[in-house]
Amino acid sequence: MNVIVCLKRVPDVAEIDLQVDASGKSIKTEGLPYVLNDWDNYALEEAIRIKEKTGGKVYALTVGKEVDEEVLRRALALGADEAFRVWDPSVSEMDPYVIALLLSRTIKENEIPFDLILTGVQAQDDGYAQVGPILAELLSIPHVTLVTRLELYEKKARVKRELEGGLEEELEVELPALFTIQSGINEPRYVSILGIKRVAKKEIRVFDLGALKLDPGEVLPKIKVEELFPPPVGEGAEILKGSLDEISEKLLEIFEKGGVI
Amino acid sequence: MQLVQRFELYACLQCGKCTGGCPVSLRTDLNIRRIMRELIFGEEEVLKKEAIWDCTTCKTCTLRCPRGLEPSEVIVALRAILVERGRVPKTVIDALEATYIHGNPWGRARQKRTDWADGIKVKDLTKGEESEGLYFVGCAPSYDPRLQRVSRSIALIMKLAGVDFGILGTSESCCGNEIKRLGEEGLFEELREQNKEKILSSGVKWVVTTSPHCLNALKNEYGLEGIRVYHYTEFFLELLKQGRFPFKNPLAQKVVYHDPCFLGKQNNIYDPPRDLLRGIPELKLLEFSRSREISLCCEGGGGRMWVEGTGRGTRNSEIRVKDAEALGVDIIATACPFCLLTLEDALKTMGLDEKLQVKDIAELLTEALGLEVER
Amino acid sequence: MGKVMVLVEHRRGEIREITYEMLKKAQQLDEEVEAVLIGENLSELKEKVRPYCSKLLTVKVEGLSEFNSEPYQQILSQLLTQRKPKILLMGHSAQGMDLAPSLGVALGCGVITDVVDFGFQNGEVWATRQVYGGKLSAKVKASSETVILTVRSGSFDPQGLLAFKGEEEEVTFPLVPFPYKKFLGFLEAPKAEVDITQADIIVSVGRGIGGPENIPLAEELAKALGGVLACSRPVVDKGWLPKDRQVGTSGKTVKPKVYIALGISGAFQHVAGMKGAQMIIAVNKDPKAPIFNVAHYGIVGDVLQVIPNLLNKLKERKK
Numbered sequence: 001m002n003v004i005v006c007l008k009r010v011p012d013v014a015e016i017d018l019q020v021d022a023s024g025k026s027i028k029t030e031g032l033p034y035v036l037n038d039w040d041n042y043a044l045e046e047a048i049r050i051k052e053k054t055g056g057k058v059y060a061l062t063v064g065k066e067v068d069e070e071v072l073r074r075a076l077a078l079g080a081d082e083a084f085r086v087w088d089p090s091v092s093e094m095d096p097y098v099i100a101l102l103l104s105r106t107i108k109e110n111e112i113p114f115d116l117i118l119t120g121v122q123a124q125d126d127g128y129a130q131v132g133p134i135l136a137e138l139l140s141i142p143h144v145t146l147v148t149r150l151e152l153y154e155k156k157a158r159v160k161r162e163l164e165g166g167l168e169e170e171l172e173v174e175l176p177a178l179f180t181i182q183s184g185i186n187e188p189r190y191v192s193i194l195g196i197k198r199v200a201k202k203e204i205r206v207f208d209l210g211a212l213k214l215d216p217g218e219v220l221p222k223i224k225v226e227e228l229f230p231p232p233v234g235e236g237a238e239i240l241k242g243s244l245d246e247i248s249e250k251l252l253e254i255f256e257k258g259g260v261i
Numbered sequence: 262m263q264l265v266q267r268f269e270l271y272a273c274l275q276c277g278k279c280t281g282g283c284p285v286s287l288r289t290d291l292n293i294r295r296i297m298r299e300l301i302f303g304e305e306e307v308l309k310k311e312a313i314w315d316c317t318t319c320k321t322c323t324l325r326c327p328r329g330l331e332p333s334e335v336i337v338a339l340r341a342i343l344v345e346r347g348r349v350p351k352t353v354i355d356a357l358e359a360t361y362i363h364g365n366p367w368g369r370a371r372q373k374r375t376d377w378a379d380g381i382k383v384k385d386l387t388k389g390e391e392s393e394g395l396y397f398v399g400c401a402p403s404y405d406p407r408l409q410r411v412s413r414s415i416a417l418i419m420k421l422a423g424v425d426f427g428i429l430g431t432s433e434s435c436c437g438n439e440i441k442r443l444g445e446e447g448l449f450e451e452l453r454e455q456n457k458e459k460i461l462s463s464g465v466k467w468v469v470t471t472s473p474h475c476l477n478a479l480k481n482e483y484g485l486e487g488i489r490v491y492h493y494t495e496f497f498l499e500l501l502k503q504g505r506f507p508f509k510n511p512l513a514q515k516v517v518y519h520d521p522c523f524l525g526k527q528n529n530i531y532d533p534p535r536d537l538l539r540g541i542p543e544l545k546l547l548e549f550s551r552s553r554e555i556s557l558c559c560e561g562g563g564g565r566m567w568v569e570g571t572g573r574g575t576r577n578s579e580i581r582v583k584d585a586e587a588l589g590v591d592i593i594a595t596a597c598p599f600c601l602l603t604l605e606d607a608l609k610t611m612g613l614d615e616k617l618q619v620k621d622i623a624e625l626l627t628e629a630l631g632l633e634v635e636r
Numbered sequence: 637m638g639k640v641m642v643l644v645e646h647r648r649g650e651i652r653e654i655t656y657e658m659l660k661k662a663q664q665l666d667e668e669v670e671a672v673l674i675g676e677n678l679s680e681l682k683e684k685v686r687p688y689c690s691k692l693l694t695v696k697v698e699g700l701s702e703f704n705s706e707p708y709q710q711i712l713s714q715l716l717t718q719r720k721p722k723i724l725l726m727g728h729s730a731q732g733m734d735l736a737p738s739l740g741v742a743l744g745c746g747v748i749t750d751v752v753d754f755g756f757q758n759g760e761v762w763a764t765r766q767v768y769g770g771k772l773s774a775k776v777k778a779s780s781e782t783v784i785l786t787v788r789s790g791s792f793d794p795q796g797l798l799a800f801k802g803e804e805e806e807v808t809f810p811l812v813p814f815p816y817k818k819f820l821g822f823l824e825a826p827k828a829e830v831d832i833t834q835a836d837i838i839v840s841v842g843r844g845i846g847g848p849e850n851i852p853l854a855e856e857l858a859k860a861l862g863g864v865l866a867c868s869r870p871v872v873d874k875g876w877l878p879k880d881r882q883v884g885t886s887g888k889t890v891k892p893k894v895y896i897a898l899g900i901s902g903a904f905q906h907v908a909g910m911k912g913a914q915m916i917i918a919v920n921k922d923p924k925a926p927i928f929n930v931a932h933y934g935i936v937g938d939v940l941q942v943i944p945n946l947l948n949k950l951k952e953r954k955k
Contacts, residue, residue, distance in 0.1 A: 015370035133737035142817045145734045163730045168823045174816035189347030190354045193447030222746040226775040237934035248949040259790025405904035406926040
């Protein structure tokens with residue numbers, strides 16, 4: 001089975017004090033460590049396992065600059081067969097629609113054969129969770145989001161999908177189809193440095209708008225970020241004071257605010 | 262090349278000195294003698310053993326082998342095969358990936374690597390400053406709040422003694438000692454290259470480390486031509502002998518010193534830590550019966566801070582603190598960050614944390630010198 | 637100002653809470669609030685929603701008792717093309733995530749997902765949402781004729797929903813068969829093994845819990861909050877909890893929405909396994925415990941006193 005997997009390189013901001021840049025619409029990226037989006041890591045592992053089980057090829061795609069090729073190298077080191085990157089400096093602003101459009105054109109222009117397309121549920125930077133379903137719609141194939149288990153048959157797939165509160169649902173989908181992969185579906189293997197070095201010379205095919213026969217007027221975002229701002233929080237642990245009753249009341253408020261209860 | 266040829270396994274006598282001295286053989290499924298034999302029949306079955314991850318790379322087996330074989334290196338080679346296949350425990354993956362991305366196996370932000378030095382003016386050799394020597398802090402002493410007392414102590418003591426030193430700041434990366442022993446040779450080489458480049462371009466003549474693990478890597482595996490690498494206890498002993506430690510407070514305590522494997526067994530540094538302790542006024546130094554070459558491995562090395570294999574029952578560190586209790590000491594002194602963490606954990610689980618304390622030698626020195634370590 | 641339309645979210649005969657949250661906000665924004673209910677057996681369901689809208693559109697489809705994005709998308713494309721609301725609201729839930737983005741393409745409209753607030757400004761729709769794991773917020777705008785928003789659960793308080801006109805209108809749309817995406821059924825999550833790495837809410841105990849006899853107390857709290865029980869290594873070493881509950885460098889790494897650390901000192905190897913949690917609440921006797929360096933909220937006190945009090949308050953609240 002041939003699988004296309006879409007990957008995104010994102011900053012790992014776990015302990016960083018994020019700062020908004022001069023434009024007010026994005027973050028200062030200097031010195032930030034970058035990683036493959038966590039959900040995409042699971043999607044990539046799933047794609048490789050499908051290749052190991054059924055044969056066929058894995059095609060890795062990303063929308064990004066040269067520095068983002070890191071995630072494609074990881075895919076190649078794991079056994080992906082071909083890698084594609086899309087970028088054009090004239091695309092000034094990207095939203096999920098633009099990203100999905102660029103991906104869909106890359107697939108169509110190159111006539112990449114596929115039985116499935118896998119993406120992560122969402123990206124850990126903006127968290128829109130839209131690129132997958134938009135891409136499916138643009139390619140006119142069915143999609144299922146939040147997939148926790150994928151069973152493949154000749155022309156269809158049986159999937160488990162995560163709902164709320166520990167509940168799941170089961171669906172049957174005809175292939176070709178797109179699945180957005182939920183974390184925890186598998187245990188991604190380790191990719192060694194030597195493994196990545198071995199694929200350093202493998203070709204990554206790069207496309208711009210011209211190569212995709214798109215003109216800039218077609219590639220416009222449908223939503224725009226107006227500004228980024230920090231949410232109001234205190235420094236360090238806010239120590240809750242008072243009697244046991246008062247503390248419990250405050251905790252309940254905190255839980256309510258956090259959507260816990 | 263097959264492991265059999267690479268490690269000359271046909272030469273193994275099966276005498277059992279390796280397993281006989283292995284500190285985890287009694288509480289895990291790791292039987293290194295068997296592995297040395299079983300590899301002759303094929304690698305695949307051996308690679309399935311979870312016990313591969315129990316090894317602390319203390320090197321007792323290699324040091325004792327009458328034929329000069331290297332069983333501990335065989336374990337590392339087995340781990341390297343598993344790493345290439347990507348099939349290693351999840352916690353190992355996390356530690357390796359964290360080291361690649363953040364420069365330390367704990368996954369802490371690189372930007373925060375110098376937070377330990379808050380309030381202490383230290384030269385940053387990557388920002389144009391120069392000094393005679395380098396203090397290579399290490400990952401755990403940089404980030405762990407408990408161990409930051411140790412790195413702060415070391416820095417404050419060197420300042421007091423007028424030592425000209427600097428640090429690599431946020432450019433310091435993991436020394437890679439544990440990374441290599443977890444089998445990620447490629448990542449070790451990257452780390453070595455990064456650190457070496459910074460160390461050599463700083464122009465320092467010597468390096469002092471907090472951790473015996475960093476000492477081991479920088480001294481024995483980095484090839485730092487013309488640069489002397491010391492563990493801080495060796496360096497501090499010289500300062501003590503030169504009279505550069507004006508002790509103010511006597512420490513009338515009973516202290517037992519625990520030899521870390523990477524300092525003692527593997528690098529033959531047994532006396533400097535003891536001489537330092539004896540140099541502290543009124544300190545009474547006792548010895549474990551298992552000390553020096555036969556010190557009981559705390560199970561912190563060989564990547565064990567991030568992975569466990571098949572261990573069950575009482576940990577070595579728990580036995581060690583019980584021994585200390587039986588000796589009637591107040592303090593277990595050590596000179597390794599991993600020993601400190603594992604022994605302190607053991608005090609808690611054995612319910613001895615009201616009775617005993619674990620302290621790094623540097624902390625005892627600052628107490629005796631009357632230096633304020635807290636921010 | 638334009639019309640706000642709410643897609644009613646239901647499952648197994650129950651209206652999901654998010655529906656009321658959206659209706660409440662919609663009521664605040666507009667005098668006209670329309671809702672659309674799609675399904676098979678609507679007679680009981682519709683009465684739970686109709687009183688809170690100006691108009692409830694009911695779309696009865698044979699064989700469509702549970703959600704499937706395909707028919708919902710077909711129905712809503714046609715409905716929105718006809719009715720042209722300014723905003724279509726749905727939950728940022730399993731249903732909404734499956735439907736909103738592709739529906740947006742079908743209609744050519746802007747979709748802003750996982751919003752915590754929204755409104756109108758100069759003919760455009762704005763929405764606020766969290767990015768970078770909640771470290772920053774973003775204000776996002778869309779200017780298409782209709783804008784689809786998926787709303788994060790818990791953003792709006794459904795208390796105090798007003799009674800609205802409550803008209804009802806039955807509508808039908810031609811549907812193209814969709815054999816390529818078939819809903820088969822629901823599955824309860826297997827209870828046997830707990831994977832703490834997938835939990836949203838974690839109550840974690842350390843040595844400060846005192847002894848194994850106190851673990852059930854923490855378990856009760858976890859249950860009351862809809863979460864799972866985890867622990868630090870000393871607890872596993874002592875055999876009070878199994879290894880699969882251990883959080884830390886030699887255990888598991890977790891990234892829940894809420895992490896409640898009870899009697900955990902915050903030793904380094906433990907913190908490394910949970911520092912990615914969105915909200916950390918710590919209870920510890922020691923005001924200097926390192927856990928307070930990473931926690932967002934802290935309580936200096938005895939776990940064995942704080943938890944029973946909290947549990948009582950939670951029980952009272954449920955009543």
